[in-house]
Amino acid sequence: MMMINIVGLAVIALIIWWFWLYKPEQTITDSNEVLIEVKNGVYSPAAIQVNANQSVTLKFLRKDESPCSEILLIPTLDISEQLKLNGVTQIHLSSIPQGEHVFHCQMQMYRGVLTVVKEES
Amino acid sequence: MGKTASEQQLIIEGAGCASCVGKIETALKNTHGVDRAEMNFADRTVLVSGTAETEALITAVESAGYNAKALNDSHGSDGLDEKDAADWAYYKKLIRDTVIALSLGVPLMIYSVLIGEMTVETTTQRIVWLLVGLLTLGVMYFSGRHFFVGAWNSLKNHSANMDTLIALGTGTAWVYSMLVVFIPDVFPLMARHVYFEATAMIIGLIDLGLALELKARGKTSEAIKRLIGLQAKTATVLRDNKEVHIAIDQVLLNDVIKVRPGEKVPVDGVVIEGHTSIDESMLTGEPMPVEKAQDDEVVAGTLNKSGMILFKATRVGKDTALAQIISMVKRAQNSKPPIGRLADVISSYFVPVVMIISVLSALAWLNFGPEPALAFAIVSATTVLIIACPCALGLATPMSVMVGVGKAAEAGVLIRNGEALQTASKITAMVLDKTGTITEGTPKVTDIILANASDEKPVLQLAASLESGSEHPLAMAIVESALDQDVELLKIEGFNAITGMGVEASCEGKALLFGNSKLMAKSEVGIGEYAEKAQTLAKEAKTPMYFAVDGQLAAIIAVADPIKSDSVSAIKRLQANGTRVIMLTGDNKETAAAVANKAGISEFFADVLPEEKANKVQELQEQGEVVGMTGDGINDAPALALADVGFAIGTGTDVAIESADITLMRGSLHGLADAIAVSKATLRNIKQNLFGAFVYNVAGIPFAAGALYPFFGVLLSPVIAGAAMAFSSLTVVSNANRLRLFKAKDH
Numbered sequence: 001m002m003m004i005n006i007v008g009l010a011v012i013a014l015i016i017w018w019f020w021l022y023k024p025e026q027t028i029t030d031s032n033e034v035l036i037e038v039k040n041g042v043y044s045p046a047a048i049q050v051n052a053n054q055s056v057t058l059k060f061l062r063k064d065e066s067p068c069s070e071i072l073l074i075p076t077l078d079i080s081e082q083l084k085l086n087g088v089t090q091i092h093l094s095s096i097p098q099g100e101h102v103f104h105c106q107m108q109m110y111r112g113v114l115t116v117v118k119e120e121s
Numbered sequence: 122m123g124k125t126a127s128e129q130q131l132i133i134e135g136a137g138c139a140s141c142v143g144k145i146e147t148a149l150k151n152t153h154g155v156d157r158a159e160m161n162f163a164d165r166t167v168l169v170s171g172t173a174e175t176e177a178l179i180t181a182v183e184s185a186g187y188n189a190k191a192l193n194d195s196h197g198s199d200g201l202d203e204k205d206a207a208d209w210a211y212y213k214k215l216i217r218d219t220v221i222a223l224s225l226g227v228p229l230m231i232y233s234v235l236i237g238e239m240t241v242e243t244t245t246q247r248i249v250w251l252l253v254g255l256l257t258l259g260v261m262y263f264s265g266r267h268f269f270v271g272a273w274n275s276l277k278n279h280s281a282n283m284d285t286l287i288a289l290g291t292g293t294a295w296v297y298s299m300l301v302v303f304i305p306d307v308f309p310l311m312a313r314h315v316y317f318e319a320t321a322m323i324i325g326l327i328d329l330g331l332a333l334e335l336k337a338r339g340k341t342s343e344a345i346k347r348l349i350g351l352q353a354k355t356a357t358v359l360r361d362n363k364e365v366h367i368a369i370d371q372v373l374l375n376d377v378i379k380v381r382p383g384e385k386v387p388v389d390g391v392v393i394e395g396h397t398s399i400d401e402s403m404l405t406g407e408p409m410p411v412e413k414a415q416d417d418e419v420v421a422g423t424l425n426k427s428g429m430i431l432f433k434a435t436r437v438g439k440d441t442a443l444a445q446i447i448s449m450v451k452r453a454q455n456s457k458p459p460i461g462r463l464a465d466v467i468s469s470y471f472v473p474v475v476m477i478i479s480v481l482s483a484l485a486w487l488n489f490g491p492e493p494a495l496a497f498a499i500v501s502a503t504t505v506l507i508i509a510c511p512c513a514l515g516l517a518t519p520m521s522v523m524v525g526v527g528k529a530a531e532a533g534v535l536i537r538n539g540e541a542l543q544t545a546s547k548i549t550a551m552v553l554d555k556t557g558t559i560t561e562g563t564p565k566v567t568d569i570i571l572a573n574a575s576d577e578k579p580v581l582q583l584a585a586s587l588e589s590g591s592e593h594p595l596a597m598a599i600v601e602s603a604l605d606q607d608v609e610l611l612k613i614e615g616f617n618a619i620t621g622m623g624v625e626a627s628c629e630g631k632a633l634l635f636g637n638s639k640l641m642a643k644s645e646v647g648i649g650e651y652a653e654k655a656q657t658l659a660k661e662a663k664t665p666m667y668f669a670v671d672g673q674l675a676a677i678i679a680v681a682d683p684i685k686s687d688s689v690s691a692i693k694r695l696q697a698n699g700t701r702v703i704m705l706t707g708d709n710k711e712t713a714a715a716v717a718n719k720a721g722i723s724e725f726f727a728d729v730l731p732e733e734k735a736n737k738v739q740e741l742q743e744q745g746e747v748v749g750m751t752g753d754g755i756n757d758a759p760a761l762a763l764a765d766v767g768f769a770i771g772t773g774t775d776v777a778i779e780s781a782d783i784t785l786m787r788g789s790l791h792g793l794a795d796a797i798a799v800s801k802a803t804l805r806n807i808k809q810n811l812f813g814a815f816v817y818n819v820a821g822i823p824f825a826a827g828a829l830y831p832f833f834g835v836l837l838s839p840v841i842a843g844a845a846m847a848f849s850s851l852t853v854v855s856n857a858n859r860l861r862l863f864k865a866k867d868h
Binding site: 022043 | 130132208270272275277282283334335338452455468469472473477483484487512515
């Protein structure tokens with residue numbers, strides 16, 4: 001029984017680490033455009049890093065027909081956009097404040113983060 | 122920050138090999154107006170940027186030997202037809218998936234309830250259950266694949282969603298059952314139970330729930346569909362003296378457009394010939410048709426009732442008032458009021474927390490549960506995963522906002538965002554600017570009391586000449602009165618507006634002053650017994666103004682601005698709902714009191730300078746009131762901005778969409794009462810949804826974990842949990858849909 005309990009607690013620790021503590025690899029871009037695929041429950045890439053003062057166009061290509069994926073919200077930037085099915089919806093961002101800007105669907109099932117960092121000289 | 126337009130995407134047919142990519146891209150790049158063409162061979166789609174027409178792109182692809190069609194052609198229908206078609210196709214797929222899953226799940230369920238235990242004790246049972254297990258795997262593949270693919274992708278991304286819970290729940294039940302089939306000896310006798318019926322039923326029920334939710338969601342966007350449906354598809358344009366019927370997206374600025382009776386106005390413009398009446402009710406909620414003649418504005422989406430007109434296009438495409446209204450309503454529908462933020466925070470942690478509870482529940486059963494503890498542990502862990510519904514939480518707010526904002530738009534009330542919607546529901550005090558808000562805003566001269574002169578006309582001529590330099594509605598009334606009497610206006614010099622007091626200028630060597638008693642006092646013009654006469658006029662709800670020539674009082678000119686016919690009933694509606702109504706005016710106390718009395722308002726601020734309006738709003742806020750401010754002019758901008766909710770009141774479709782939190786598209790104050798009523802109804806609906814979603818999850822999860830078992834010996838079946846989960850989202854969407862029945866205009 002002890003073994004089972006240890007395995008159970010290890011699973012809980014794994015859940016905590018995997019979903020909350022682990023910092024996923026960021027897609028660092030110098031480009032002014034990032035194509036984000038919206039498919040099968042995820043944004044891909046879901047973690048994007050850009051430099052402050054860098055204008056960037058997020059191009060969402062929605063391939064998921066589920067209505068959950070239809071609305072994209074970036075609350076910190078006051079952006080809400082309806083994503084076209086099988087098409088690209090562009091969101092052009094400039095002068096983005098430094099920090100993390102989470103983007104997600106209305107139900108927060110699709111989640112991604114745009115991290116804006118200070119430009120290294 | 123801003124947004125750019127989308128690029129065009131084509132779907133390519135007949136491209137069978139990777140080498141086709143180069144051919145298609147080259148063909149497109151050689152097309153005039155194409156900046157870039159990138160083909161995705163895997164999807165057989167090509168993304169084209171530039172200014173080229175879709176038809177030209179299709180022709181280019183066809184000339185290269187392939188077929189192409191446009192994806193997401195948004196012209197005319199704003200992409201709605203494609204969306205409806207995509208939703209319908211997805212709905213059919215979900216129903217098909219449901220039928221497949223329930224075809225296996227329902228017989229298994231009936232068997233388990235009516236015929237026998239689903240246990241593995243004999244070799245025959247092992248073979249039979251193995252076959253059933255393989256059939257269940259088929260169901261998982263055909264009907265539930267999207268859950269597993271979604272879950273896997275989320276997991277790889279270190280995120281979790283509803284798919285994760287369903288995939289884990291059904292997957293656990295199936296894996297456990299297959300282990301029992303393959304290695305029954307490892308399990309205690311009482312735990313050799315299979316749960317294939319649970320897997321198939323859960324997948325079927327959740328697919329069914331998703332399909333019904335999709336249908337219900339369609340209804341939530343009816344308002345925007347109606348607005349989009351107002352757009353005419355074609356226009357009759359005069360080009361080279363010929364009438365040509367063209368699609369509205371081809372109408373250019375300054376095109377001359379012909380609209381016959383019964384036709385919709387295709388774009389915004391100014392009438393250049395003809396006379397007609399136009400029904401603008403679809404945009405403004407104003408039931409009476411509006412007369413239109415030369416130089417009057419016409420607006421896209423409105424209906425020409427009687428005569429034929431020619432008009433010049435002044436705003437086309439996305440610039441028309443209708444397109445802007447659609448865009449604003451869409452944006453507002455997608456925004457979230459602050460009340461939804463807690464649900465957002467919970468949603469973002471929800472799924473991993475449920476997974477942890479599931480593990481804890483299994484451990485609790487294994488440690489403290491009765492035999493067969495393992496079976497109980499599996500059932501409770503699966504049920505916890507299945508019953509939890511993050512979607513109900515996530516949908517609670519946006520679905521209601523979607524319907525509420527749409528309902529408001531139908532009543533001619535444009536709500537800028539979710540925050541404005543929420544704050545409007547809490548308004549306790551409403552400040553109304555007098556001129557143009559409570560009154561018509563088109564004052565008329567009612568009295569001219571001469572001080573010294575005996576002939577009215579020369580005095581009126583000087584006063585009107587002076588006021589011709591001002592844009593104030595009262596000034597315009599005096600100018601209009603002079604023009605009506607064929608009085609010629611004289612040239613003035615040195616015009617100066619003295620804020621909150623009046624105006625001054627010189628004319629033919631005479632120093633002219635026009636304004637209130639403050640201006641006369643400041644300029645040391647004696648008004649003597651005329652002050653009493655002015656007071657008498659003010660008590661009759663008229664605005665008396667003093668006119669002085671060369672430092673001597675020449676006349677009192679009184680102007681009255683009639684109260685709008687429905688202002689009194691609208692103010693009564695606001696007061697009946699417990700809102701404190703306060704009138705704000707630059708008029709003197711007597712006039713203000715008289716107008717307020719007529720309008721049924723007991724509180725008012727008189728003699729308020731434009732810059733003081735904001736202070737008055739602030740005073741009310743300091744008293745603890747949630748203040749709404751309604752105005753129609755630029756003067757009101759600071760007060761509108763400072764108020765908790767700023768209402769811009771439009772006349773007709775001449776709306777300042779970006780200027781306020783809420784824009785009333787018709788002049789009637791009933792729009793205010795409607796806006797508050799619809800906001801209250803929407804907030805009530807959101808609270809019901811959030812309460813339902815919280816209670817469902819807070820009560821459902823412990824129930825699923827077996828919290829009732831020690832007391833009543835009841836453990837929830839995963840199938841029941843699946844049904845509850847599927848229908849909890851549906852309940853939220855259906856409750857939001859109840860708002861569609863809300864009638865704002867009970868006047």
